[in-house]
Amino acid sequence: MDNSEKGTTSRKKPTKKKKLLMPLMGALLLLSIVAVGAYLFFQSHFFVTAKANDVSISMLNAKAAKEKLEKLNKTEVVVIKVGDKEEQIELPKKYDITEKYLEENIGKQTIDLPLNKEFQTDLTNKLNALAFEEGIPSQDARIERVDGGFQIAPEQYGTVVDKEALIKQVIADTGKGKGSYTYDVKDFYQKPALTKNDQGLNGQLATLNKKVNKAITLDVNGEKVEFPKAEIQGVLKDDGTIDEAKVDAWVAQMSQQYGASSKPVIFKNIHGVTKKYKNNGSYGWGVDSAKTKAALVQALNSENDTEAVAVPITGDPAQSSTISKDYVEVDMDNQMMYFFKNGEKVVETAIITGRYAKNTATIPGFHTILYKATDTSLSGTMPDGSPYSVPVKFWMPLLSYGGVVTQIGIHDSDYKLEQFGNKEAYKTNFGSLGCINTPGEAMSKIFSGSYDGMPVIIYGNIYDNAPGEFDKPIDYGEPV
Structure with missing residues (x-):
């Protein structure tokens, strides 16, 4: 081996991973810086998509957003058309826009601006101050009578302005920021509450026509x-x-x-005379x-x-208007009385009727026995004002025409026995105060055979020329 080769140091080449790491770290650092910056920015600015009452306030701070939103408080006018005339009302400031409110809502995507507290009140007062003509009221559909039945008279539309409905509509439109506020009062005339198509009204009509037919x-x-x-x-x-x-x-x-x-x-008397008397x-x-x-x-x-x-x-459904079976017949002209039972004469007796004066006369006409009593006392006042009290064994007061209790009745009067049969006794002090005085023996038979409600027919003209005036209802009867 060569010495030169032994002293040489070997170097490694950079890998591919190391080449990519550096730019990535740079990018991450940049993003972090951007994120922090964005975070800090949007602490005082609205998001890109932020809107206040549908107005974009993207990227604006509270001050800038307030300046932009002030256009929502621009001067607007409500126009009320009344025929050919127009009433104009300037809208009050609508929104209460403050930087403080906007700052409190930074971070929200959608903001509803608070209304000016006086907006509705001021606008309502201005609308209420409008004066409209009285107009003709609307009329509801109604049921009316026609020949042979009923029908529905249709509703009628009037010209009275429903101011409440108009105000409600204006308040609703301005609250939504509709932008155009022109109203014709014709659209707010009061409408009838009932129309001809009302189900309830038609139900009543059906009921009425069913009943009438x-x-x-x-x-x-x-x-x-x-x-x-x-x-x-x-x-x-x-x-x-x-x-x-x-x-x-x-x-x-x-x-x-x-x-x-x-x-x-109808009554036929003992003399064969038939007359009609008031019941x-x-x-x-x-x-x-x-x-x-x-x-x-x-x-x-x-x-x-x-x-x-x-x-x-x-009453008795068997009783007919013709009296022929059970009755008492008083013939004042002859001062006689007859009692019939089942069509047969049971008693025939002389009597004494009322004293000869119209106010003490026995009253002609149709009567019935009101009730029966025994052992009683009849009391009252004489024509001269003096009191009287007469004990009687049998007493049957009469009910007269018109349902009048006249205090006249039939009773026994044996203290007058010597005068019975004297047809002129009624013209003396032996005459009664209107009652039919009867001998006790005859009265006993009549009393035992009679009953409450039995007819008593009194006739005669002996008092026609008597002094005074009749004070009780009289009926002479009409010929049949």
């Missing part, structure tokens, strides 16, 4: 009576409910027309008005197209 027949003690459709329409209110007061009125009219207790009575309301049968009304209301509210109502009645 219903066929209702009443059975009034065997007689068929129709509840007319005109009457049905009359008792129905527009909302489909029933006016019960009008039902009452119709039932009262029907009762008056068909009830026996409201019809005149006092207690004889014969009548319609039970309360129950009939309830039945009619139920029939009207039913779902059926036809209804049959059996009318409840009061």
